[in-house]
Amino acid sequence: MEKMERNINLLTWQNSIEYLDFQGEDYAYLDTPSKIVCLVRDFFDITKGNWNVSDLLLLKTAMTSIDLKPKDKVNYLTVMLEINDTPALQEKLLGGASIKAIEESSCLLSLSVLKKLMDLDDENFYIVDTVSDYLVDQGIQADRKDVRNNLVIRYLKTKEGVNIDTQVECYDLVLDLLYNINQGQEENILYLPGMETEMIDESAIKSSMEFTMKEAETLYQQGKIEEAKTKFKELANQDYGPAMKRLGDLCQATEDFVLANQWYEKAGEADYDWGWYCLGDAFMYGKGVTSDYEIAVQCFQNAYDLDGEAKEHAAGCLGLIYQKYENYDAANAYFAEVGEAGIPFGWKNLGDSYYNGTGVEQNYKKAREYYQKAIDLDESTKGELTKIIGDTYKSQKNLEQAYIYFQKAGEAGNGWGWYELGDAYFEGKGVEENYDKAREYLLKAYDLEGDSKNYAAGLLGIISLYQDEYEQAEKWLQKAEKAACDWAWIEVGEAYHIGNGVEIDYKKAQKCYQNAYNLGKKNKGEAADRIGIIYFDNKSYDNAYKWFKKSAEADFDFGWKHLGDAYYKGYGVGRDYEEAIECYEKGLRHYGKAYDLCKKMLDRLY
Structure with missing residues (x-):
């Protein structure tokens, strides 16, 4: 029937x-x-x-x-x-069921x-x-x-x-x-409402918790935050680890790290591996607690020992910490385990060990093998890792292979790959010098976001400078920001200062020198000296003295010479021969272009 x-x-x-x-x-x-x-x-x-x-x-x-x-x-x-x-x-x-872990x-x-x-x-x-x-x-x-x-x-x-x-x-x-x-x-992988089963009560309770957890997550994704929190807390009160860990995540999102860590610890004590993992992460990076690698190791080890989904992620962090402790054998063993588990991070870090010779003998070939394994697992790592593979070939003076991998890196969206090719054509390293080719690759690097963008702009500025395109050089150097070369700014400033290929414009010249000075690099003193000269030529002696002093403080020989002149003639400061002598002597010791001028002034004063 x-x-x-x-x-x-x-x-x-x-x-x-x-x-x-x-x-x-x-x-x-x-x-x-x-x-x-x-x-x-x-x-x-x-x-x-x-x-x-x-x-x-x-x-x-x-x-x-x-x-x-x-x-x-x-x-x-x-x-x-x-x-x-x-x-x-x-x-x-x-049918409203939850899905249990599937082996x-x-x-x-x-x-x-x-x-x-x-x-x-x-x-x-x-x-x-x-x-x-x-x-x-x-x-x-x-x-x-x-x-x-x-x-x-x-x-x-x-x-x-x-x-x-x-x-x-x-x-x-x-x-x-x-x-x-x-x-x-x-x-019993599916827990269907009303299904007849011989599962023990404990399993039925767990199934109910999983279903409630899914409901809470749905509420959260719908923007019903408080309703979701209420359900998470109800589950947490029943010692449900995933809910405790989730409450920790919510606290961390609002930067309440102390409460977040309390929840993570409770989740771990409830034998939820991600609870221990997150607490380990807090102690590793000092989130709401003082950074403590020993406690972090204990937490990650707890997560690892529970043999759940967090195991390999915990292994990766243990590898990083043991690497800091210089226990390289343990670190590399963990990285290998993570890689074998199908997580690219493991192979990437093991590749880094062989690339840098950290705990193992430096071996570029092995590094390349591990980087390739990481790429095979996750295509999104291709740009970064093919660039590093290119670096290994470059270090071995195999520029032909290096440039092949830099090209691959650029095509995968890594700006440094394009930058390296642009720099090669700019310098004529392994290829014939070609500014047009260099510009082509550098423009590709500039079009991508990241640190390489500014460096590409800086090199584009230098190329424009070498081709006497001073206005274009200024635009690119401005875009380069902190990655610009200070001497390039000085060269562009000089063009405006003396009218080399552009109309004389003291304000633009001073701005270019100021940009060079602001970079705080090795030509800082020369930039300050040139600003002082502009002020001096415009009879603004107080400002000229101030900038000559900055130049001298940066130990630029002409800075000392011009500061000595200020003391000798009383420009912007009271006349003081002793100070002038001291400045000329400091300029003299560089044995640079200011040597003869400083010596001449010292002969006059003695």
């Missing part, structure tokens, strides 16, 4: 499916992911996970009835993302993908934020969801060798989801 009732329900469903609706929209008018989810959930609920070949043929007919052709292809990842990012679809497919991802691929996406949206959002912040620091603007999606793609590709960004037939995807839902329920 039960089987007959099930068959009648299945036939009734198939015959009426085009009239069914989801959230007020007829099935036939839904988008493809929504059609797939509705079909899967309805079919599963009616068959209760027990179907035969005839039932599956009926399912195919139902698909066609709502204009979903079984042979049509869809992108697997796109459908999974739509389900995860649409709460109503997620609720429909899973064999390849066996239950669809649930594994959804679980990974949910974790990165919820309790492990820290990972996505860390990667996003790193990309911003490298001058790469990345959408947070794109970062999350790429992490999931790379995780499954590395761990299971599965490419989820691929085309599949609609019918195959429906069958896969049905299998995942059925197995998930049978293996």
Whole structure:
């Protein structure tokens, strides 16, 4: 009788499916992911996970009835993302269930993908934020969801060798989801409302907490912060580690580091690995506490020993701390473990060890191997690491290979790669000197955000200067800011000062000299001296004296000579021969261009 009732329900469903609706929209008018989810959930609920070949043929007919052709292809990842990012679809497919950690991802691929996406949206959002912040620091603007999606793609590709960004037939995807839902329920990976199970009470409570945690995260993402906090606190009062850690994150976001660390410690004591990890991070970097590496090591070790998702991240931090303690064997062992776990950070740091010879014999070849492993795991590291690979070849005087990798780095969005090529053509290092080529690459570097932008502008200014394009040089040096060369500013200032290729303009000359002085580099004294000369020529002796004194304080020989002149003749200061003699003697000791002039004045005074 039960089987007959099930068959009648299945036939009734198939015959009426085009009239069914989801959230007020007829099935036939839904988008493809929504059609797939509705079909899967309805079919599963009616068959209760027990179907035969005839039932599956009926399912195919139902698909066609709502204009979903079984042979049509869809992108697997796109459908999974739509389900995860649409709460109503997620609720429909899973029936309000939470997904437990899955040991064999390849066996239950669809649930594994959804679980990974949910974790990165919820309790492990820290990972996505860390990667996003790193990309911003490298001058790469990345959408947070794109970062999350790429992490999931790379995780499954590395761990299971599965490419989820691929085309599949609609019918195959429906069958896969049905299998995942059925197995998930049978293996207690899914906690469905009302399902009969022999799980002990403790597991049921954990399932309920996970579901409440997901509700809290949804509220938070909807901007209902206080409602979310209330749910987090309710869970924290039940010693639920993820909720305690999440409360710590919220406190840290408002820079209440002391309270944040209290929550992290409670989460750790509740055996939640990310709690210990975050507390270790606080002691490592001094967030709300005095930086203490010994305590940080204890916290990271606790996280590592719990053998959860935070394990390899904790291993990476342990590696960094042991490196600071000069325990290089332990540090490099941890970095290797992190790399083997599919985290590019590990290979990158191990590459750095061989690049710098930190705890191991310097070996550029090994460094390149580890950097390449990091690149293979995460394409976003390509720009930075191919530039470093180029540096290794440059250090070995293999400029041909170096420039190949600098080119790759530039094409991957690393400004320093383009800068190195521009500098090569500017200097004629390994290639024929070519200012046009240099300018081409430097402009590419300038167009990218990051430190290389200003340095590219500085070198562009020098090229313009060498080509007697003084106004253009001034514009580029202005853009270079602190990365500009002080002597280049002096050269441009001199052009305006004496009318070399441009009209004489003392104000512009003084501004250029002032820019050179403000950089505080080795030509600071000369810049100050030239400002003093402009004031002197304009009979502003008080200001001239002030700038000659600054030049002398920077130990520039002409600064001493001109300051001596001020004391000798009483320009801007009372006449004082003893002071003048002292200044001339200091200028004399440089044995520079001011030597003869200082000696002449000393002969006159003696």
